[in-house]
Amino acid sequence: MTTATRMIDLLDPTADAEPAHFSTAKRVESLSGKVVGLLDNGKSNFDHLLDDFEASIRAEYPTATILRRRKPSVSSPCPPDTMKELLEKCDIVITGLGD
Secondary structure (H helix, E strand, C coil): CCCCCCCCCCCCCCCCCCCCCCCCCCCCCCCCCCEEEEEECCCCCHHHHHHHHHHHHHHHCCCCEEEEEECCCCCCCCCHHHHHHHHHHCCEEECCCCC
């Protein structure tokens, strides 16, 4: 009786990537008098989360201005004109991603 041995090659799909090094944005001390951008990422119900953020900001910082924008869909990047507007007009921008 002969016993056959089969070899299986296992491939590891992960890469040995170097972590990106970056500095965080300068934090604002207060939202009073600031322009706060709220960018809806296009996921279902994310607008409800931004509604809550907006209500909290308005309650605590009544002199803050809210600028809300929405991406066309969750799978598309933020349009360049929307990104430009947020960068030019806002002191901070709140957005999110994931589930």
